[in-house]
Amino acid sequence: MYHIQNHRVMKSMTVVVVGGGVVGFSTAVCIAEALPYCSVTLIADRFTPDTTSDVAAGILICSPFPDIPLEQQQRWFKETIDHLLPIAQSEQASEAGVFLSSGWQIHKELPADKVPFWSAFVLGFRIMTDRELKRFPDHKFGQAFTTVKCECSNYLPWMEKRFRKAGGQVVKQKVNDLQELSSQGYDVIVNCSGLGAKSLVGDSQVYPVRGQVLKVQAPWLQHFIRDGEGQSYIYPGMHSVTVGGTRQVDDWRLEVDPEDSQDILERCSSLEPSLSRARVLGVSVGLRPSRKNVRVEREMVLLGSRQVPVVHNYGHGGWGVTLSWGTALEALGLVRKCLHEVRPRARL
Numbered sequence: 167m168y169h170i171q172n173h174r175v176m177k178s179m180t181v182v183v184v185g186g187g188v189v190g191f192s193t194a195v196c197i198a199e200a201l202p203y204c205s206v207t208l209i210a211d212r213f214t215p216d217t218t219s220d221v222a223a224g225i226l227i228c229s230p231f232p233d234i235p236l237e238q239q240q241r242w243f244k245e246t247i248d249h250l251l252p253i254a255q256s257e258q259a260s261e262a263g264v265f266l267s268s269g270w271q272i273h274k275e276l277p278a279d280k281v282p283f284w285s286a287f288v289l290g291f292r293i294m295t296d297r298e299l300k301r302f303p304d305h306k307f308g309q310a311f312t313t314v315k316c317e318c319s320n321y322l323p324w325m326e327k328r329f330r331k332a333g334g335q336v337v338k339q340k341v342n343d344l345q346e347l348s349s350q351g352y353d354v355i356v357n358c359s360g361l362g363a364k365s366l367v368g369d370s371q372v373y374p375v376r377g378q379v380l381k382v383q384a385p386w387l388q389h390f391i392r393d394g395e396g397q398s399y400i401y402p403g404m405h406s407v408t409v410g411g412t413r414q415v416d417d418w419r420l421e422v423d424p425e426d427s428q429d430i431l432e433r434c435s436s437l438e439p440s441l442s443r444a445r446v447l448g449v450s451v452g453l454r455p456s457r458k459n460v461r462v463e464r465e466m467v468l469l470g471s472r473q474v475p476v477v478h479n480y481g482h483g484g485w486g487v488t489l490s491w492g493t494a495l496e497a498l499g500l501v502r503k504c505l506h507e508v509r510p511r512a513r514l
């Protein structure tokens with residue numbers, strides 16, 4: 167519901183999204199573009215290039231969460247890749263940092279899921295031939311496919327532009343307590359605070375999984391190689407090649423660990439020997455906002471004297487880019503339901 171007064175659109179409802187990473191911006195863009203009668207504000211204390219999302223390789227690939235219906239996770243994957251594929255094939259691709267990436271996921275042992283749950287949504291998925299596998303003598307099984315790589319250092323500024331174009335406002339500020347937002351009168355609060363949810367909403371199920379990656383100059387590498395057991399990967403990108411990684415559970419260190427760098431280079435050079443000639447351009451560390459199951463749900467929270475609808479969308483672990491648009495659409499659906507309840511007669 168919105169009114170036209172003096173030729174200006176008066177937005178009658180207000181939504182605030184906390185979080186300036188890939189999940190926050192995707193959710194804020196979805197809401198601002200779908201609900202033009204809502205005034206949408208995005209608040210975060212860190213923006214690109216200082217978020218976890220900026221450290222992500224940004225490849226669309228994923229392991230399933232254990233207790234979320236697989237069909238729902240398939241939908242999230244499909245919606246994200248279906249959103250990004252046309253961008254990758256448009257004139258906006260390089261500004262948005264979104265492009266197709268082909269390569270191999272290889273396994274030392276036969277994996278439980280020879281055909282992963284997202285195989286129908288990437289392009290040209292197939293099992294590798296013995297001839298292809300000869301290149302990786304320590305591995306006995308592999309999958310070849312084309313997926314999308316979404317580089318957040320480009321994608322986040324591009325999404326911010328898109329959000330502002332849809333009328334969204336951006337505020338740099340730490341939110342210490344949801345009460346602060348309630349007292350500003352927002353109709354719905356959307357929580358996309360990643361690891362920040364641990365303190366913002368007191369969720370003890372959220373924990374960090376530390377990841378360190380190197381950027382190297384190796385323009386001769388055209389294809390990604392990912393060890394399916396998940397520790398080692400080589401992802402050619404727009405400006406450099408991302409070489410990783412580590413998965414250190416409950417490790418809060420944000421500083422670079424030189425031993426990790428050494429270990430990563432050794433592991434990845436054994437997959438791709440030419441990497442030993444590559445110049446290292448930089449090293450970064452991010453803390454994956456991990457949770458047994460990603461949390462995409464709504465609840466009513468008593469803030470002061472008001473019951474305020476809160477939509478949560480956090481805890482994506484190592485798959486936040488992969489599921490960003492799908493979970494944002496899910497959150498949009500929950501925001502619509504909340505707005506219906508706040509203003510039952512509104513035509514949303």
Ligand SMILES: Cc1cc2nc3c(=O)[nH]c(=O)nc-3n(C[C@H](O)[C@H](O)[C@H](O)COP(=O)(O)OP(=O)(O)OC[C@H]3O[C@@H](n4cnc5c(N)ncnc54)[C@H](O)[C@@H]3O)c2cc1C
Binds near residue numbers: 219378482
């Ligand atoms: C090394 C590495 C490689 C990765 N590679 C991939 C990959 O290839 N593919 C993939 O899909 N994923 C990958 N990931 C995972 C991905 O980075 C995360 O899942 C994703 O970034 C999570 O996004 P987010 O927006 O939830 O969190 P973040 O990017 O951490 O953003 C959280 C936002 O919330 C804000 N915030 C938090 N608390 C508050 C508060 N109290 N007040 C105000 N603002 C607050 C922060 O300032 C920030 O803006 C990788 C991660 C790492 C570390």
Ligand SMILES: O=C([O-])CC(=O)C(=O)O
Binds near residue numbers: 399454
């Ligand atoms: O596992 C990968 O290929 C990349 C990734 O998502 C991560 O490091 O979290």
